[in-house]
Amino acid sequence: MSLVELLLATGLLLGSSAASLGVWSQVSATLVKDRQTLEQLAGLEAEVQAVEARLQDPNQDPLGQHLSCPEQLQRLVARLENQHPQAGVVRTLETPAGSELLLIRLRSGEQERRRLYSPAAFGGCGELPANLPAVDPALAMAKGGGDGAI
Numbered sequence: 001m002s003l004v005e006l007l008l009a010t011g012l013l014l015g016s017s018a019a020s021l022g023v024w025s026q027v028s029a030t031l032v033k034d035r036q037t038l039e040q041l042a043g044l045e046a047e048v049q050a051v052e053a054r055l056q057d058p059n060q061d062p063l064g065q066h067l068s069c070p071e072q073l074q075r076l077v078a079r080l081e082n083q084h085p086q087a088g089v090v091r092t093l094e095t096p097a098g099s100e101l102l103l104i105r106l107r108s109g110e111q112e113r114r115r116l117y118s119p120a121a122f123g124g125c126g127e128l129p130a131n132l133p134a135v136d137p138a139l140a141m142a143k144g145g146g147d148g149a150i
Helices: 003-055 069-081 137-142
Strands: 090-094 102-108 111-117
Touching: 003 069, 003 102, 003 111, 069 090, 069 102
Parallel strands: none
Antiparallel strands: 090 102, 102 111
8 A cells, every 4th residue: 555545545544534433423412402392381380280289279269259351360370379380491471461361481591481371261250140059060960960070
């Protein structure tokens, strides 16, 4: 093997090694970024589930207590203000002016989730009609009321 062939083979080897290292570097950087994104998304989803569980907790309000929608909205906000968000998640509560809605923004890094809640969706909001008869769900089911829905 001559000196020219040896130098050419060494140059090709170094060039291909440098290209391989560049590709591996890009792959590892992409994997790290994807792992961080997945961790952020997992934190956001855990926070969304915690928020929904907190808002739907039947032990928070006595059953049968009907409130106006603004009062119910205040209770929803108070429930969430007493609960700290997951680590790495920033939670923002907004009530758009003139509406009885609660906008919850959850942010972790570059990822964001938004949820819009209406107090009416959780029941107990608004006035009951004065002539509404009291119905026992167990009695309604016994009479063939299906799943007990009123």
